[in-house]
Amino acid sequence: xxxxxNKAYQSxxxxxxxxxxxxxxxxxxxxxxxxxxxxxxxxxxxxxxITNKKAFIYSVxxxxxxxxxxxxxxxxxxxxxxxxxxxxxxxxxxxxxxxIKQEIEQVFVQLNKxxxxxxxxxxxxxxxxxxxxxxxxxxxxxxxxTRVLLHRAVNALKKLV
Amino acid sequence: xNDKQVKLKLHVLKSIKPETNTLHxxxxxxxxxxPQNVHRNRAKWLHLPFFIPVVSSIALAIMIFILGGFxxxxxxxxxxxxxxxxxxxxxxxxxxxxxxxxxxxxxxxKVNNNTYETLSQSVEIANAQMSQLKLKGxxxxxxxxxxxxxxxxxxxxxxxxxxxxxxxxxxxxxxxTRNALLSEINTFDEQAEIKLHMYKDKE
Numbered sequence: 524x525x526x527x528x529n530k531a532y533q534s535x536x537x538x539x540x541x542x543x544x545x546x547x548x549x550x551x552x553x554x555x556x557x558x559x560x561x562x563x564x565x566x567x568x569x570x571x572x573i574t575n576k577k578a579f580i581y582s583v584x585x586x587x588x589x590x591x592x593x594x595x596x597x598x599x600x601x602x603x604x605x606x607x608x609x610x611x612x613x614x615x616x617x618x619x620x621x622x623i624k625q626e627i628e629q630v631f632v633q634l635n636k637x638x639x640x641x642x643x644x645x646x647x648x649x650x651x652x653x654x655x656x657x658x659x660x661x662x663x664x665x666x667x668x669t670r671v672l673l674h675r676a677v678n679a680l681k682k683l684v
Numbered sequence: 685x686n687d688k689q690v691k692l693k694l695h696v697l698k699s700i701k702p703e704t705n706t707l708h709x710x711x712x713x714x715x716x717x718x719p720q721n722v723h724r725n726r727a728k729w730l731h732l733p734f735f736i737p738v739v740s741s742i743a744l745a746i747m748i749f750i751l752g753g754f755x756x757x758x759x760x761x762x763x764x765x766x767x768x769x770x771x772x773x774x775x776x777x778x779x780x781x782x783x784x785x786x787x788x789x790x791x792x793x794k795v796n797n798n799t800y801e802t803l804s805q806s807v808e809i810a811n812a813q814m815s816q817l818k819l820k821g822x823x824x825x826x827x828x829x830x831x832x833x834x835x836x837x838x839x840x841x842x843x844x845x846x847x848x849x850x851x852x853x854x855x856x857x858x859x860x861t862r863n864a865l866l867s868e869i870n871t872f873d874e875q876a877e878i879k880l881h882m883y884k885d886k887e
Binding site for chain 1: 687690691693694695696697698699700701702703704706707709710711713714717
């Protein structure tokens with residue numbers, strides 16, 4: 524069981540962290556919520572067999588973020604604005620870091636102009652590389668509705684460019 | 685702008701990744717949140733009927749021999765398997781755990797993953813044998829007072845092991861192993877406390 528868990532952790536922890544970060548825009552909070560996500564995943568693993576672990580973990584992460592905003596006094600969700608430098612530790616030089624940071628923040632500006640629902644589906648599809656079927660499980664919509672939503676999200680982003 | 689261009693535009697976000705240390709810390713946090721579940725699973729085989737641990741001890745000894753040639757562990761497993769009395773088995777395993785801890789205390793400068801793994805292995809063996817002490821069906825072999833004395837010593841050893849493990853400065857590579865050992869000790873500690881009360885009440 525531990526082996527299966529560790530395998531899932533290695534494969535999805537980075538992506539889950541990023542997905543949560545996009546929703547809370549705070550490195551330390553994203554770290555705590557990622558831990559909560561995997562703790563919940565472990566607990567479910569004990570009693571149920573999970574067929575699609577990837578989709579399941581992302582749906583847990585979504586629920587954890589919803590709970591986080593529910594408990595928070597100021598329930599307004601945050602905008603994606605700045606990138607925490609700890610997320611850019613892969614860069615070799617300061618120049619590279621600066622240029623990637625700029626590029627990312629420009630994408631953030633554009634994403635902020637479209638609906639949250641669209642942002643999420645674009646992130647799940649293009650960044651986290653989930654299939655439409657998996658996304659439909661996470662956002663709790665039919666596959667057809669998910670496809671339509673994805674199409675609209677892409678169009679919304681295209682219009683901004 | 686087509687779908688490919690959208691993908692390219694968003695691709696830069698894919699490069700965002702948390703630091704490796706953060707991922708290690710999160711993993712450690714997850715395991716510190718769920719210590720009992722982890723160790724209940726780990727210790728399932730320890731709660732099998734009496735004859736199965738003997739067979740599994742021998743099998744494990746053979747496996748360890750093939751994999752690593754750890755003679756001291758093989759000698760230990762053989763000794764345990766050959767001893768008919770559970771109280772003696774527990775004493776042997778417990779003595780081995782105490783010896784391992786005092787050896788590690790002597791080499792206290794070099795604390796790493798191996799140190800924690802060695803300690804974890806020895807305490808697991810001891811706990812497995814201790815938890816099989818029972819008064820019913822073992823009449824004439826050992827008394828409840830002997831069990832109480834042994835558990836008392838074992839409980840003291842667990843406290844010493846806990847102090848040793850938590851006092852050691854550790855690097856991020858060993859942090860996970862250390863946390864796993866600490867939660868293991870906590871679980872065994874709780875079990876030992878329950879057994880201590882049980883034997884005290886019966887006296």
